[in-house]
Amino acid sequence: MSVELEDWSAARIAAAVNAGRLKAEEVAAEAFARIRRTDSKVKAFLSLMEEEALACARGVDARVASGRPAGRLAGVPVAVKDNILVEGQPATCGSKILEGFKAPYDAAVVERLRAEGAVIVGKTNLDEFAMGSSTEHSAFFPTRNPWDLERVPGGSSGGSAAAVAARMVPLALGSDTGGSIRQPAAFCGVAGLKPTYGRVSRYGLVAFASSLDQIGPLGLTVEDCALALSVIAGHDPKDSTCSKRPMELDLDFLEEGVRGMKIGLPKEYFIEGLAPEVEKGVQAAIKVFEKLGMQIQDVSLPHTSYGVATYYVIAPSEASANLARFDGVRYGFSTNRRGAPAAATRDLLEDYLKSRGGGFGSEVKRRIMLGTHALSSGYYEAYYGKAQRVRTLLVREFEEVFKQVDAILTPTAPTPAFRLGEKEGDPLQMYLGDVFTIPCNMAGHCGISLPCPGEGLPVGAQLMGKPFCERELLKIARNYEKEAPWKPRKPAMA
């Protein structure tokens, strides 16, 4: 195997393919060989598209052979979370209710990846409709953590994080509504970026909570995440919330120094109940930033403890409205399917009730019910109205802190990966695990989870940056990556 493949970095693969030192088809074949070797244990993928991927890779090779530019992700195998549309492929969202559905078009991010020569290899597992923190809520099967197969990979982008950690693909896309990219990245020991709300088009992402959802990359390195962001970011007229602010495409800024820049440590994130190995990992990360000549200072985000409660009003409310489209009429699981016994249901209402009742899993039903209750007559102002006001308090306190510092450093999650089944039957306990990642979605700014130096199960440090300041955030993260006394660690099974 070539040096470039051993490295398995998106930036290096693309450079080698563009230079003609490596064939995209060879890289794609290698990705599928790796998937065949490890995915029977990890179960990161819900579906694969080997034939299409190899054909796409040959197209990239043909472009290189004819001297045309093959793109900044030429030949890079990419896994896509199964709530993002890839034309002609399933998009189950980890749910039975999208059984048999074939995506009629490419999501904007997928279109942009393809335009830069990326090779989509398959769709990754997730908690049903991205609702969960463990990937155990997939209607199909749970994904396992490559570091310890008895543990969860985190969620909801658990399949994407596990596929990258197990070295099946160098890069994957996830979506993040309350931590669904950053928390699995932390649990699996990879980097995961949630861009600023509005930085990346959501066209073709199945909506969960529209004011919080954002697509982002997971990779082995910050450099690869930055490269992926530079490809997928930017205005899209098909998503009215997608910002027109320009995104600089060159990545030279990543190598600039960060001496004198300020990092804030919010005391509300270093609380009792933090697992000792998380505390230790984040402290080791802080040492790296100090070594880089950055100034570390204490800051305060006093409303942090209200984040989870606010989120569990706003996100389910938006979900209850968004998921109304799964009605058994236009796609997926339905009691109204042609050829079903005519007497099975009496009327349209019964088709709605039975199609949705039979198609959605428990966690999704629980959140739809919660959101419907919060939005229902007599409760709206007390729950949704109040939560949106509290959200304003959260937005404002981040604005204040970002006047004092360039970035905020926290643990990504209070614990390392937990065991499968450990939090089953206690939804509230599962929700509380999102305490450190939720505020970033509520306030809309960007955040990245970086692997902490250390042994044993991976631990993540979350670095949050100002809205639309991904350049500064990634520059700090890249400096950390180069300075950290560790290379991306590899699970024994990969």
Add this chain to the structure above:
Amino acid sequence: MALSEKEIEHVAILARLEISAAEKTRFGKELGQILDYVEKIKGLDTSRVDPTASVLGDEDVFREDAVRLFPGAAALLDNAPDKEGPFFKVKKVVE
């Protein structure tokens, strides 16, 4: 406090979800626990803040109200559980 069976039935109908007897009990208890936890936001003084409408702070977005052809219409209809011609088909809704 757990939501009563009657409250859960009301919400389930609003949400167009058929749920089993076991789910009624379970959701009643679980939603109650989550709502008890959510109660903590009610103690915060928010009298001087507006509800968040957009975290971006960007201006309103307008576009021309013009018809554009969507090339994937046939693929959309192919996903339909039941259809007739270019239409989704449902049970009769008017007498």
